[in-house]
Structure formats: C-alpha cells, structure tokens
Amino acid sequence: MIYRSRQLLQILVAVVILFSLPIVSNAQTKKQLEKEKQQIEQQIKKLNQELASAKKDTKNSTAQLKVLNQRIKERTRLINNINAQMSIIDGQIAHTQDSMQQLQARIDSLKAEYGKIIRVLYSERSSLDRTNLMLDADSYNKAFLRRKYFQEYSRYRKMQAAAIRAQEDELKGINLNLVKQKNEKNTLLNQEKKEKEELAKEQSQQQQQVKKSQQREKDLTAQLTKKEKERVKLQQQIQRIINEEIAKARKAAEAERKAKEAAEKKAREEAAKKQKTNNKTTKKTADNKSTSKPVEKKTPNKPAPEPTATDAASTDFAANKGKLSWPVYYKKVAREYGRYTHESGGQNMNNGIDLITSSGAEVTAVYKGKVTRVFTCPNGTKGIIIRHGEYMTVYANLSNVTVKENTTVSTKQKIGTVQTGSDGVSEFSFQIWKSTQSQNPRSWLK
Numbered sequence: 001m002i003y004r005s006r007q008l009l010q011i012l013v014a015v016v017i018l019f020s021l022p023i024v025s026n027a028q029t030k031k032q033l034e035k036e037k038q039q040i041e042q043q044i045k046k047l048n049q050e051l052a053s054a055k056k057d058t059k060n061s062t063a064q065l066k067v068l069n070q071r072i073k074e075r076t077r078l079i080n081n082i083n084a085q086m087s088i089i090d091g092q093i094a095h096t097q098d099s100m101q102q103l104q105a106r107i108d109s110l111k112a113e114y115g116k117i118i119r120v121l122y123s124e125r126s127s128l129d130r131t132n133l134m135l136d137a138d139s140y141n142k143a144f145l146r147r148k149y150f151q152e153y154s155r156y157r158k159m160q161a162a163a164i165r166a167q168e169d170e171l172k173g174i175n176l177n178l179v180k181q182k183n184e185k186n187t188l189l190n191q192e193k194k195e196k197e198e199l200a201k202e203q204s205q206q207q208q209q210v211k212k213s214q215q216r217e218k219d220l221t222a223q224l225t226k227k228e229k230e231r232v233k234l235q236q237q238i239q240r241i242i243n244e245e246i247a248k249a250r251k252a253a254e255a256e257r258k259a260k261e262a263a264e265k266k267a268r269e270e271a272a273k274k275q276k277t278n279n280k281t282t283k284k285t286a287d288n289k290s291t292s293k294p295v296e297k298k299t300p301n302k303p304a305p306e307p308t309a310t311d312a313a314s315t316d317f318a319a320n321k322g323k324l325s326w327p328v329y330y331k332k333v334a335r336e337y338g339r340y341t342h343e344s345g346g347q348n349m350n351n352g353i354d355l356i357t358s359s360g361a362e363v364t365a366v367y368k369g370k371v372t373r374v375f376t377c378p379n380g381t382k383g384i385i386i387r388h389g390e391y392m393t394v395y396a397n398l399s400n401v402t403v404k405e406n407t408t409v410s411t412k413q414k415i416g417t418v419q420t421g422s423d424g425v426s427e428f429s430f431q432i433w434k435s436t437q438s439q440n441p442r443s444w445l446k
Contacts (some may be wrong), residue, residue, distance in 0.1 A: 006282050008437045009338060010200045012396075018020060023173070029088060032082055033085045033088070034085070036081055038255070040074055040077050040078045040081060041078065054330035064209055065206070065209045065210065065213055068202060068205055068206045068209055068426055069206065069403045071202055072199065072202050072203060072206060075195060075198060075199045075202060076199065078195055079192060079195050079196060079199065082188050082192045082195065083192065085188055086185055086188050086189070086208070087213070087228070089181050089183070089184055089185045089188070092181050093178060093181050093182065093185070094157075096174055096177060096178045096181065097178065098401075099174055099189060099380070100171060100174050100175065100178070103167055103170060103174065104171060106167060107164060107167045107171065109425075110160060110163060110167070111164060113160075114157075114160050114161065122350075122418070135275065136377055165377060175252060213282065215399075221327065223423065223442075224342075224343040227379075228342045228343070228348070230347055230378045230379045231348070233378035234377050234378055234379075234383075234396060234429065235348075235349065235350070236399075237375070237377065237378060238351065238383070238385075238394055238396070238431060239351070239426050240435065241373055241375060241385060242385075242394075242433050243390060243436065245372055245373065245385065245387070246435060246436060249387075251443035254384065271403055273426050281410075312389070313369065313387075313389030314386050314389025314390045314391060314393075315389070316389070317367055317369075317389055317391045318391070320367060320444075321443065321444050322443065322444060322446060323445050323446050324366040324367055325364075325366060325411075325412060325445070325446065326366075326445050326446075327363050327364055327365070327393075327395060327428075327430050328355060328357055328361050328362065328363050328364070328368050328418065328428050328430075329357065329361060330356060330357045330360070330361075330428070331356045331357060331358065332355075332356050332357075333354070333355055334354040334355060334356050334427055335350045335353070335354040336350070336353060336439060336442070337352060337353050337438075337440040337442060338350060338352055339353070340442070351431050351433075351438035352394065352429055352430050352431030352438070352441055353430055353431075353440075353441045353442065354427055354428070354429050354430075354434070355428045355429075355430065356425065356426065356427055357418045357426045357427070358426060359418075359420045359424075359426050360417050360418065360420065360426075361417065361418040361426060361428070362414055362417055363395055363398060363414070363415055363416045363417060363418060363428065364413060364414050364415060365386055365409045365410070365411060365412065365413050365415050366393055366411070366413060366444075366445070367386075367388055367393070367411050368388070368408070368409060368410050368411050369386040369387050369388040369408070369409060370386065370387050370406070370408050370409075371384060371385070371386055371403050371404065371405055371406065371407050371408070371409060372385050372386070372387045372392075372405065372406070372408070373385040373405060374401055374403070374405050377396055379397070381396070381397045381398055381399065381419040382396075382398040382400065382401050382416065382419075383395065383396040383397070383398065384396075384398065384401055384403065384411060384415055384416065386415075389433050390435055391432065391433065392427075392432070392433045393427075393430070393431070393432050393433075394430065394431035394432075394433065395415060395416065395428075395430060396428070396429040396430075396431075397416050397418065397419050397427055397428050398416035398417060398418060398428075399415055399416070399418065399419040399420070400417055401416040402414055402415055402416055403415045403416075432444055
C-alpha cells in the first residue's frame with residue numbers, strides 16, 4: 001500500500017511536469033506574437049497619421065491610396081496575428097481540459113479507493129479494534145508488529161488524503177488558468193471583430209479612393225490632352241503671326257522701296273529738266289561769248305549708303321547673342337527647345353522654351369525693340385511680339401500686358417505677368433525668331 005501511494009505521488013508529479021512543459025513552449029510563441037502585435041499596432045497608428053496628412057491635400061489621391069493600401073495590409077497582418085494567438089490559446093485550453101480530465105479521473109480513483117477502505121474498516125470495526133488485536137497477540141513481537149502495522153496504515157491513510165487534497169488544489173489552479181485563457185480568448189475575439197470592422201471600412205475607402213483616382217486620372221488625361229492641343233495651337237498661331245509680321249515688313253519695305261524709287265525718279269526728272277534749261281542758257285551764253293574758255297562741270301562724290309534702321313537693329317540684336325537676360329525668374333524648365341514627347345502621347349515641336357514660374361511672376365523684354373503685336377492665345381491668355389530688326393521675340397501665356405502695339409520698349413522693361421492656370425501651375429513660353437526660322441533661346445540667353 002505504501003508502494004502504491006508513492007507510485008501515485010510520482011505519477012502526480014510527472015503529470016504536473018508534463019502539463020507545464022507545453023505551456024512554457026506556447027508562452028514563448030505567444031510572447032513573440034504579442035510583441036509582433038504591438039509593432040503592427042504602432043505601424044497602423046503611424047499610417048493613420050500619414051493618411052490624415054495626405055487627406056489635407058485633396059488633390060493628392062495617389063498618396064491617400066498608397067497609405068490606405070499599406071494600412072489594409074497591416075490591418076490584415078494584425079488580424080492574422082490575433083488568429084495565431086487564439087490558435088495557441090485554443091491549444092492551451094484543450095490541453096488544460098485534458099489535464100483536468102486526467103486529474104479528475106485520478107482524484108475519483110483515489111477517492112473511490114479511499115472510500116472502499118473506509119467502508120471495509122467501518123464494517124469490521126468491532127473485530128479490528130486496535131487494542132483488542134494487540135492484547136490478543138500470542139507474543140510481544142506479534143503485538144509490536146500489529147502496532148507497527150496500524151501506525152503505517154494510519155500514515156498511509158493520511159498520505160492518501162493529502163494526495164487527494166493536493167490534486168484537488170492542482171485541479172482548482174488548472175481550472176483558474178482555464179478561465180483566464182478563455183477570458184483572454186474572448187478579449188482577442190472582441191479585438192478581432194473590431195479589427196475586421198475597421199478592415200471592412202478601409203477596404204470600402206480603398207474602393208472609393210480607387211474610383212476617385214481613376215476619375216482623377218481620366219480628368220488629368222483630358223486636361224493634359226487639352227493643354228497639349230492648346231500648346232500646338234499656340235505654336236501654329238505664333239508661326240502664323242510671325243509669317244504675317246514678315247509679310248507686313250516685306251510689304252512695308254516694298255512700299256518704302258517704291259516710294260524711294262518714285263522720289264528718285266522724280267528727282268532725276270527734275271534734274272534733267274533743270275539740266276535742259278541750263279543747257280539752253282549755256283548755249284546762249286556761248287554764242288555771245290564765243291571767245292570765252294569753256295568751264296568743266298564737276299560731279300560731286302556720292303556718300304556710301306547708310307544701313308537702314310531695320311539692319312541696324314538686327315546687327316545690334318545679333319551682337320548680343322548669348323548675353324540676353326532671361327525674361328522671367330523661373331523654378332524649372334517644363335520643355336526645352338525642339339521635339340519632345342508630351343504626356344498624352346506622341347511628339348510635337350516646341351519652337352521656344354517653356355518655364356514654370358511662381359504665381360504672378362514678372363516678365364521683362366530681353367532687348368529693346370518695337371511691340372508689333374499683342375494677341376490672345378488659344379487658352380485665353382495674352383501674348384506679345386517684339387521686333388528687333390529681322391529678329392523677333394515672343395512672350396506667351398501672360399495674364400496681363402503693360403505695353404501696347406507700335407510702342408518701343410527698352411531692355412528689361414516690364415511687359416506683363418505670367419498667368420496661373422486652374423491647376424495652380426504658372427507656365428510661361430518664350431521664343432526667338434529670325435525671319436521664319438525659330439531659334440534655340442538657350443543660345444541667346446546668358
């Protein structure tokens with residue numbers, strides 16, 4: 001019986017050790033998951049701040065969508081983390097319940113055995129009186145052995161009762177741990193429910209943002225297409241105006257040439273008429289003074305022809321190539337001179353240089369000259385053409401102009417301000433032409 005009691009205690013210790021080992025292993029895994037969960041929650045908090053900042057910029061839908069996607073990803077990770085923790089807790093609960101069943105079975109077995117012994121002793125209480133059994137012994141040795149037996153048996157019963165109480169206490173502890181595990185699982189379930197609701201909201205926001213981004217992309221594409229068409233129209237308009245200016249200059253030059261020829265012809269006719277009159281007078285004088293010596297007529301030297309005003313202006317402008325000041329302070333170059341690939345697809349030719357400026361940037365003339373044209377651009381802004389002999393400079397996309405046609409301007413004189421579009425962009429276009437040939441402004445500006 002003593003051996004059986006010891007065996008029961010050894011089994012109880014083994015059960016406790018075996019029960020505790022998987023709990024330690026699960027606790028380590030769970031600890032790692034809890035640490036990861038805290039990191040994910042911190043990341044979600046940071047993303048919430050970034051999203052709030054991105055929402056302030058209503059036009060930057062791409063940034064909002066990017067943060068939303070990242071937040072959905074982190075929220076999904078958090079839900080997976082919670083599920084992993086609940087799986088561990090489910091394993092712990094199942095293991096705890098198994099251990100409880102095993103301990104309960106052992107307690108029931110010990111109680112049954114203990115009860116059986118008590119019932120036997122109770123039924124045989126008259127014949128098993130300790131004093132009588134010792135007095136009925138044949139010898140002192142038998143009496144001593146009977147006394148020793150009763151002592152050992154009493155100790156065994158106490159040990160058995162203590163084992164039952166110990167296992168019942170252990171069962172209570174395991175039961176408390178089970179309640180704690182179930183409460184922890186309920187907490188995680190509630191958090192999972194909350195996170196899934198938040199995830200559903202974020203996915204709905206994501207869908208709305210995707211639709212908004214797609215619509216904005218369509219609108220932006222339409223705006224870019226419209227802008228490019230206006231830009232092409234502006235190039236064509238400037239080319240047409242340049243041709244008109246050249247034709248007008250040629251017509252004026254032709255009219256000046258004809259007027260000059262007519263004046264010269266009239267002068268020659270008057271000179272010839274005067275010469276004829278002089279010849280008649282000279283002949284009469286010669287007849288009267290036949291003995292007089294004839295006087296030689298000297299032809300005066302004609303001075304070299306001076307260059308016209310147009311040629312002089314052209315020469316002055318050409319002499320300042322690479323020395324001209326920029327017509328505006330700019331932030332960056334939107335398009336350089338030459339062929340370029342535009343945002344809406346395809347290639348076009350830029351006859352000048354397009355600059356991004358600050359709002360209301362002041363535009364000045366790069367060189368002195370005459371304002372020959374103030375025109376309206378296809379997008380409703382203003383444009384100016386200044387002639388410098390055979391050269392012309394073009395200033396387009398202005399909100400207002402401060403000069404008038406047929407007036408002269410000086411170098412660096414303010415002639416207007418840059419227009420800011422509905423998209424908040426201030427873009428200025430500058431061109432240089434020599435007759436019908438566009439020039440690269442980079443070669444002329446310092």
